[in-house]
Amino acid sequence: MFLDFIFKKNTKRKSLSVYTVENIKRDWKNIDVLLSQKRPSQLRQALIIADKSLDNALGDIIGESTMGERLKKSKDLFDKNLYNKIWEAHKIRNSLVHESGFEPPYFVVIKSVNNLKEALYTLGIKL
Numbered sequence: 001m002f003l004d005f006i007f008k009k010n011t012k013r014k015s016l017s018v019y020t021v022e023n024i025k026r027d028w029k030n031i032d033v034l035l036s037q038k039r040p041s042q043l044r045q046a047l048i049i050a051d052k053s054l055d056n057a058l059g060d061i062i063g064e065s066t067m068g069e070r071l072k073k074s075k076d077l078f079d080k081n082l083y084n085k086i087w088e089a090h091k092i093r094n095s096l097v098h099e100s101g102f103e104p105p106y107f108v109v110i111k112s113v114n115n116l117k118e119a120l121y122t123l124g125i126k127l
Contacts, residue, residue, distance in 0.1 A: 014061040021125060024053045028120075028127045031113065043109045044096050050116040051093040054086070057123055078122055085115040 027049050034046035051067070058070035061077070067090060075083055089112035095102045104112075120127060 016057055016060045016123070016125070020056050020060050024057060024120065024125055025127060027053045028117070035110070035113065038106075040103065040106075043106065043113075047089070047093050047096060047109050047113050047116075050113045051090055054116050054119050057120060057125065061123070078119060082115070082118060082122065086119050088112070089115045 031046045031049050031053075034042040034049070055067045055070065058064075058067070058074055062070045062073045064070045064073060071087060071090060078086065092104055092108065092112050096104070117127060
């Protein structure tokens with residue numbers, strides 16, 4: 001079974017593999033556990049995994065080698081508002097990983113995780 005997507009500007013079909021969808025669903029079970037613990041380190045890890053999940057989905061659909069490249073090419077898959085929220089969540093994830101001492105507020109991390117989840121729903125992945 002494959003989830004098919006059609007690009008607005010292109011009639012070329014791209015799809016998510018069953019393997020990718022299963023991995024994303026497994027990741028989100030882990031994310032739910034991490035979020036329920038509400039500790040800063042678990043929340044950070046939840047955001048990192050959520051970002052990786054969207055990256056994996058876009059990897060199947062778009063290709064390309066980095067999340068940034070995938071996001072640039074996925075602009076037509078999301079409405080403008082959600083697209084901007086996805087980029088913001090990815091930037092926060094990057095700051096968590098690359099900036100020593102970066103500690104975003106609780107609500108920022110939760111909002112970012114939820115925006116990434118909404119992106120996956122938009123791509124047709126039921127979590």
